[in-house]
Amino acid sequence: xxxARKYVVKKAFEGLPKREDFEIVEYELPxxxxxxxxxxxxxxxxxxxxxxxxxxxxxxxxxxGYQVGLVEDSKDPKxxxxxxxxxxxxxxxxxxxDTNEVDPFCSxxxxxxxxGFSDSLGxxxxxxxxxxxxxxxxxxxxxxxxxxxxxxxxxxxxxSLVGQIAKIKGCKVIGFAGSEEKLKWLEEIGFDKAxxxxxxxxxxxxxxxAPKGVDCYFDNVGGExxxxxxxxxxxxxxxxVCGSSSSYNEDPSKTPKASILQPALVFKQLKIEGFLTxxxxxxxxxxxxELIKWIQSGxxxxxxxxxxxxxxxxxxxxxxxxxxxxxxxxxxx
Ligand code: NAP
Numbered sequence: 001x002x003x004a005r006k007y008v009v010k011k012a013f014e015g016l017p018k019r020e021d022f023e024i025v026e027y028e029l030p031x032x033x034x035x036x037x038x039x040x041x042x043x044x045x046x047x048x049x050x051x052x053x054x055x056x057x058x059x060x061x062x063x064x065g066y067q068v069g070l071v072e073d074s075k076d077p078k079x080x081x082x083x084x085x086x087x088x089x090x091x092x093x094x095x096x097x098d099t100n101e102v103d104p105f106c107s108x109x110x111x112x113x114x115x116g117f118s119d120s121l122g123x124x125x126x127x128x129x130x131x132x133x134x135x136x137x138x139x140x141x142x143x144x145x146x147x148x149x150x151x152x153x154x155x156x157x158x159x160s161l162v163g164q165i166a167k168i169k170g171c172k173v174i175g176f177a178g179s180e181e182k183l184k185w186l187e188e189i190g191f192d193k194a195x196x197x198x199x200x201x202x203x204x205x206x207x208x209x210a211p212k213g214v215d216c217y218f219d220n221v222g223g224e225x226x227x228x229x230x231x232x233x234x235x236x237x238x239x240x241v242c243g244s245s246s247s248y249n250e251d252p253s254k255t256p257k258a259s260i261l262q263p264a265l266v267f268k269q270l271k272i273e274g275f276l277t278x279x280x281x282x283x284x285x286x287x288x289x290e291l292i293k294w295i296q297s298g299x300x301x302x303x304x305x306x307x308x309x310x311x312x313x314x315x316x317x318x319x320x321x322x323x324x325x326x327x328x329x330x331x332x333x
């Protein structure tokens with residue numbers, strides 16, 4: 001009998017999630033049935049959507065999330081013992097997966113081969129955040145060489161990839177992030193300018209960085225910062241709305257207000273489109289193939305913020321909500 005542990009959310013989050021909102025539950029896993037695999041989890045992901053989606057689940061619920069693990073026992077010849085797999089089975093240390101189960105977030109699949117790099121990229125640059133950055137930028141913003149691309153949440157999992165992909169595509173890239181350490185790293189990896197959004201006069205700072213205006217905006221945070229950026233867009237600019245980190249921990253009845261966007265949308269004839277990465281699930285491996293190629297050629301440098309230990313998954317989660325992470329936050333079990 002294998003003993004497993006998992007995080008269960010037992011109280012709805014109010015503001016920043018608290019440790020007491022979770023309970024770590026220990027239980028024994030049953031024997032495998034045909035079509036099932038036993039996975040020892042090696043890497044667990046913490047992501048902002050875990051906060052944003054929390055209101056859609058009834059309490060109590062098992063904390064969902066991406067993970068990379070090793071098949072330790074198998075009753076499915078497609079996933080023999082020793083296979084590395086990616087699934088959306090959440091914050092647990094061992095799990096039984098029915099390989100025929102269809103999961104709208106992602107059904108279990110084999111970890112793509114990323115020779116010479118950590119398996120943890122399977123929940124980051126070569127996982128869901130990688131696909132979000134790739135498709136949000138390439139399918140919605142459609143940047144052309146020479147254009148100016150702005151990305152917020154720029155030093156995070158998605159934003160840092162968006163900026164680097166836009167550089168590979170020959171664009172000028174400006175990123176907004178929340179600390180001097182993050183700005184320094186963004187300029188090291190090729191961003192033309194990084195701006196601290198906690199500073200003063202952001203509109204003037206952006207005007208100076210993008211004197212010819214903004215063609216593409218990849219929006220990870222929403223709020224007033226997005227209004228400032230959208231108001232400096234050029235005719236026929238494109239905005240991909242990926243998330244709204246600035247509001248996730250706010251009381252839903254008092255979400256922040258931002259300046260009106262309609263005049264800029266109309267007079268500049270802008271296109272603004274929200275997306276969910278699952279839209280491209282059927283093409284996800286195409287994005288991963290391209291991202292792996294750039295990572296292996298050294299054109300794209302994925303950075304990870306690594307936390308360690310099952311007990312520390314909560315701290316890692318809180319860390320991303322408070323802006324502690326530089327690059328993709330992952331937990332090594
Ligand atoms: P992340 O950027 O690695 O981590 C979250 C970051 O948000 C923090 O590091 C922090 O950086 C920033 N942040 C926190 N509070 C903020 C605030 N009040 N205002 C501005 N920034 C704040 O997370 P990620 O995984 O890359 O996700 C980025 C965004 O994309 C999130 O909104 C997420 O929900 C969204 N997303 C959407 C999809 C989709 O399918 N649509 C897929 C993946 C991710 P600073 O220090 O810079 O503040």
